[in-house]
Amino acid sequence: MKKNLENRRSFLAKTALSAVGMVAGLPVVFGRNLPENISPIGFLKDEEVLPGKHPDLTILNNRPWNVETPAHLLNDDVTPADKFFIRNNGIPPATTDVNSWTLEISGESVKQVKSFTIKELKSKFKTHSYNLTLECGGNGRAGFYPSASGNQWTEGAVACSKWTGVRLKDILQDVGINADAVYIGYYGKDTHLSGDADKVVISRGVPISKALEDETLIAWAMNDEDIPAMNGHPLRLVIGGWPASVSGKWLSKIVVRNIVHDGSKMEGDSYRVPKNPVQPGEKVPLEDFKIIESMPVKSLITYPKTGAILSMDKKLNINGQAWAGDLEVSGMQISIDFGATWQACELRKPVNRLAWQHWSTEVQFPQSGYYEIWAKATDSEGKSQPMVIPGWNPKGYLNNSCHRIAVKVG
Amino acid sequence: MKNITVLITALIFGITSCKTAQQSVEEMEENTAAVVDGKDAITGLFLDENLKFVQAHCTGCHSSKLISMNRFTREGWKEKIVWMQQTQKLWDLGEAEPLVLDYLAKYYAPEERSLRRQPLEVKEWYELN
Incomplete structure (x- = not known):
């Protein structure tokens, strides 16, 4: 994988020499969305890295950013921020004002719609810290044959950092939820790659039982510091043990649903596996998939x-x-x-x-x-x-x- | 690779002489009437307009199985031809050579294998003290 990436980077680098403003012959149409100090992959020099991230992380994709951590950089008991992998589905919000940021709690199964500023979350509810393992559902995808499409993660889309925030169950208790609540879903402030502001990038969730566990946090800190921009600053869900895609970043809204949440990437074959084992390469009808819950050992x-x-x-x-x-x-x-x-x-x-x-x-x-x-x-x-x-x-x-x-x- | 070379050598040395030095393409076409599963019934090779050149230059001397059991890139098949020319008295294929290579590279190209684990690739070995 790394070899392929290097070949690609080398190819792109050569291409870039003859085509300023182009990557592999394509114009850099999202150039304006690139965070400062970040070059499109074709222009990456060896010394250039994502701000705040370790230079030896492996970049699988730069639009959206998908970056994994080599196994030997995960030796810390508590993963430092610079070694925490990145799995983005869209473009992170350009600005994140901590003071005006709000979290709305709504959905069919809440007794009232309520919003909290981060300051209110901190003052109203008891703060908790947990070390929580977050692993991308597709970690290890590169090992499958026939190849599965998507980012070809090898081993390093996993991390375990110390997360600090408030329990989702405390917030939901304050808001009040109805007996018919079955699922929660999140919405974040990242934007779709197409530039369509109305298109939801990703909106996943978990059954209400998982949402109400002690360790399910609405977090504002990683390792006692602000969450890194690429990992969800200033607020995110952190739900350990399940595909990390349920831990919504740049979190702005939680909906309590009376049905299994049907947001973006909850349906189809996203984060789903066949209900019954299938032969490698087999076509599986969509109705035969089930949602991934707990990750395996x-x-x-x-x-x-x-x-x-x-x-x-x-x-x-x-x-x-x-x-x-x-x-x-x-x-x-x-x-x-x-x-x-x-x-x-x-x-x-x-x-x-x-x-x-x-x-x-x-x-x-x-x-x-x-x-x-x-x-x-x-x-x-x-x-x-x-x-x-x-x-x-x-x-x-x-x-x-x-x-x-x-x-x-x- | 080494094993395959040894195998080919063994098979080819087992052949005492080619049935015909160079059969005509017309003769070959007469022999390719029967078809089974998209393959020529006699040789078991995939039907294709270039098959006749393969029959003319290859299977007169050795079994078509020597082709069908192997998988090489175009460059790999070229190496086999050169090797046979250097050591097995294969003649110059002339204008037929690119057509033979087209055929071999198309139907008998390397296949990705479904390995349950790939060999480990180490990017850089280093001294650990």
């Missing part, structure tokens, strides 16, 4: 970075993160012999529900040569990560196959 090796060359005489420390959607990770193992044998790792408890769990171990290699280290987590219901790519689905969601890195021992 998964883990990453975050140290060392893949490609390490080490000497025979030393043990190698290995560590990483593991998470399991709504569940907890109960076991963590690694293999250096392609799954013939597995070695148990130290696994920490999550700091709170829906936070990822740090794991570590050390390994002694029996002889010199090429090795792959495979990592496998098991959730509290006994489900483990598959070593092979799991069930194919048309949109390439939920690839939770074992992460692996390559190591040479000399």
